[in-house]
Amino acid sequence: xxxxxxxxxxGMALMLALGFxxxxxxxxxxxxxxxxxxxxxxPAQEAKARALMQSLRCLQCQGQSIADSDAPIAGxxxxxxxxxxxxxxxxxxxxxxxxxxxxxxxxxxxxxxxxTWPLFAAPVLLLIVAGVILRRRYAGRGGA
Amino acid sequence: xxxxxxxNQTPATKAPGWALWLPLLLFxxxxxxxxxxxxxxxxxxxxSAMVGKPLPEFTLKQAVPDRPALSHTDMIGGKxxxxxxxxxxxxxxxxxxxxxxxxxxxxxxxxxxxxxDKTDDLKGFLARNGNPYARIGSDEVSAIQFAVGSSxxxxxxxxxxxxxxxxxxxxxxxxxxxxxxxxxxxxxxQ
Numbered sequence: 027x028x029x030x031x032x033x034x035x036x037g038m039a040l041m042l043a044l045g046f047x048x049x050x051x052x053x054x055x056x057x058x059x060x061x062x063x064x065x066x067x068x069p070a071q072e073a074k075a076r077a078l079m080q081s082l083r084c085l086q087c088q089g090q091s092i093a094d095s096d097a098p099i100a101g102x103x104x105x106x107x108x109x110x111x112x113x114x115x116x117x118x119x120x121x122x123x124x125x126x127x128x129x130x131x132x133x134x135x136x137x138x139x140x141x142t143w144p145l146f147a148a149p150v151l152l153l154i155v156a157g158v159i160l161r162r163r164y165a166g167r168g169g170a
Numbered sequence: 171x172x173x174x175x176x177x178n179q180t181p182a183t184k185a186p187g188w189a190l191w192l193p194l195l196l197f198x199x200x201x202x203x204x205x206x207x208x209x210x211x212x213x214x215x216x217x218s219a220m221v222g223k224p225l226p227e228f229t230l231k232q233a234v235p236d237r238p239a240l241s242h243t244d245m246i247g248g249k250x251x252x253x254x255x256x257x258x259x260x261x262x263x264x265x266x267x268x269x270x271x272x273x274x275x276x277x278x279x280x281x282x283x284x285x286x287d288k289t290d291d292l293k294g295f296l297a298r299n300g301n302p303y304a305r306i307g308s309d310e311v312s313a314i315q316f317a318v319g320s321s322x323x324x325x326x327x328x329x330x331x332x333x334x335x336x337x338x339x340x341x342x343x344x345x346x347x348x349x350x351x352x353x354x355x356x357x358x359x360q
Contacts, residue, residue, distance in 0.1 A: 054259045054286040059311040085216055085321035098286060099321070102312035127319035129219045 054098055061108035062101030068112075075108045078117040081134045082107070082124065091134060218319030218327075218338045225253075225333045226317040230307025233284045234292055240281050240307030246333035250358035252278055252351070253327040254303070255315065257285045258295035260323040266342035267299035273348060274302040278355060282306040283314050285323050326351070330358040 066072040076093065082103065084095040092100040092107070110120050124132045138146055220226075225242050232239040245251055254270060256263040270280055282303040284292050292306075309315075318327060318335065328337040328351075336358040343351055 054257060055288060055291065056286045056310055088214065099312055099315070102286075103316065105311055106313065106316055124316070125219075127219055127316065128216055128321070131216060 056098075058098070058101045059105035061105040063104075064108075066108050066112055071111050072108075074117050075104075075111040078111070078120060079104055079107055082121070083132050083134055085128070085132070215340045216319075216321040217340075218335075220319040220335050221338050223335060225327075225329055225335055228307075228314050228317055230283060230309055230314065233282075233287065233306040233308035234289060234296065237282075237301070237303055237306045240283065240305040242333065244305055245281060245329050246331070248331055249279070250328055250330045250336070250355045252280045252355065253318075253329055254280050254282045254324065255285060255318075255320055255326070256282055256324045257287050258291040259287070260285075262342040263324045264295070264299050266324050266344075267302070269343045269345055269348050270302040271300050272345075273343075273351060276352060278352070279304050284308050285312055285315065286310055328354045328358050 066075060079093040080091050082092045084090045084092050084097055084100040084103075086097045086099050087095045090100075092103045107120060111117065121133055121135070130137060136142070225245055227242050229241040230239055238244075245253065252270075252273065256266070274280055280302050282305070284306055287308060287310075289308075292308075307314075315321065320327075320338070322340070324342050326339040326343060327335050328339075330336050337354045339347075339351065
């Protein structure tokens with residue numbers, strides 16, 4: 027009885043130890059890039075960088091922004107963004123630079139172009155159609 | 171005068187019988203669309219938009235003592251070359267090594283960029299898996315990945331003699347893909 031309990035405890039301890047050990051590979055050992063986790067000294071510049079980072083997609087953890095991700099490549103991209111902002115580059119220019127390389131995919135900011143305009147036009151169109159239908163149904167009622 | 175105003179005043183509300191089924195049909199169509207989106211395997215690959223454009227400027231420091239450093243000027247002129255982005259900590263990169271060696275034996279010049287790597291780790295990796303590289307640059311902040319539109323390791327780019335990126339290969343090059351890579355390099359000669 028106690029033997030089983032002890033072996034169960036050992037098993038649980040082993041599971042915990044294995045579960046919490048870092049993965050053996052597929053992880054580099056370099057420290058994060060200089061500006062991956064360090065804010066810029068100028069608060070105004072840091073605010074600009076932060077706003078941009080929140081609207082850029084992490085390339086490896088694709089549902090997250092680079093501001094939310096701890097993936098090394100996201101850290102490296104934050105480093106890239108902060109260095110460029112510190113150099114005085116415009117946030118939208120940095121976004122455009124990345125879109126040139128990865129396509130619109132890399133940006134979370136909605137953009138109206140030849141492909142996406144129906145997304146923005148459809149709600150307006152539906153409202154107009156609904157308005158017309160309601161008018162035709164009820165416009166005559168008041169006088170009747 | 172006020173007999174039955176409703177009878178001839180509301181022709182707009184008289185809809186044909188099939189219109190009753192319209193909302194259900196729309197709903198079924200919507201469900202179908204969602205199902206297709208759910209079950210179609212989504213692609214996780216991020217294609218580079220730099221294919222067809224010139225290789226961006228970069229200068230990387232030497233990664234290991236027995237291979238020279240790498241900059242964009244090294245990759246222009248002569249014949250098409252392969253730019254291989256790899257790392258010692260990347261498992262598929264080790265799986266790809268024999269294919270790179272096969273390409274080198276066929277006369278392909280391969281330049282490597284080691285991402286977020288340490289010299290000692292890299293030396294061990296090259297000793298274990300072979301060293302098919304003509305030059306190796308070290309990139310500790312993934313800068314070259316952002317420059318060429320690469321989102322992971324390994325990735326390989328075919329660069330033609332004018333320094334134009336002609337092809338991006340995402341993931342490791344498997345044994346079956348070696349002839350295809352050779353064909354892409356041949357294509358880049360024109």
